Amino acid sequence: MTKKEIALAAVLALKKEYPDALCSLDYSSPLQLLIAARLSAQCTDARVNLVTPALFDRYKTMRDFAGADPDEVAKYIHSCGFYATKSKDIVGMCRMMIEDFGGELPSTLDDLTKLPGIGRKTANLIMGDVYGKPAVVTDTHMIRLCNRLGLVTTKEPKKVEDAMRKLLPPEESNDFCHRTVLHGRAVCSARKPKCDECCMKEFCRKCI
Numbered sequence: 197m198t199k200k201e202i203a204l205a206a207v208l209a210l211k212k213e214y215p216d217a218l219c220s221l222d223y224s225s226p227l228q229l230l231i232a233a234r235l236s237a238q239c240t241d242a243r244v245n246l247v248t249p250a251l252f253d254r255y256k257t258m259r260d261f262a263g264a265d266p267d268e269v270a271k272y273i274h275s276c277g278f279y280a281t282k283s284k285d286i287v288g289m290c291r292m293m294i295e296d297f298g299g300e301l302p303s304t305l306d307d308l309t310k311l312p313g314i315g316r317k318t319a320n321l322i323m324g325d326v327y328g329k330p331a332v333v334t335d336t337h338m339i340r341l342c343n344r345l346g347l348v349t350t351k352e353p354k355k356v357e358d359a360m361r362k363l364l365p366p367e368e369s370n371d372f373c374h375r376t377v378l379h380g381r382a383v384c385s386a387r388k389p390k391c392d393e394c395c396m397k398e399f400c401r402k403c404i
Contacts, residue, residue: 217371285313324370337380346401
């Protein structure tokens, strides 16, 4: 099978296994998703989901966050790790969106990555989940699965993103990324992948 054929087979297999391709972060607005995604760096989504209810109850709008004291924000997100940097980024990104983007969440990769603390992974998440644009979110699960499938031979996020944009149907790319997270947690773990239970074992290079 060619890489393109393997990618298409993986799309179909994961779609059947995980029909609901949902983001693992809990949120009720685009701004909340952006903030939750920033908090998820070097932190589990499960931990972020425990922290954000109180945070979003305290700060309800972009202007609330923009006017907040980073030290106070840090108290709400302390258990997420790197809380001092993350709190400054959250306040800073909200101030920038108000000052430079008219209080709107940017809709392009270039503009999103201008925000403090926002890299390509989070920018792609926003592009896909908020704006419905083709996106490739290269988190640790996506990178691991793509390597095991034989689609890439690198762990560099940008190189994985570029390669997968060429292999995945644009309309499937965002959901595919969400499904690799679900599959990576349930079956294709980093240490002990359950190849016998894998829906892609017939064509996965690691399973064959």
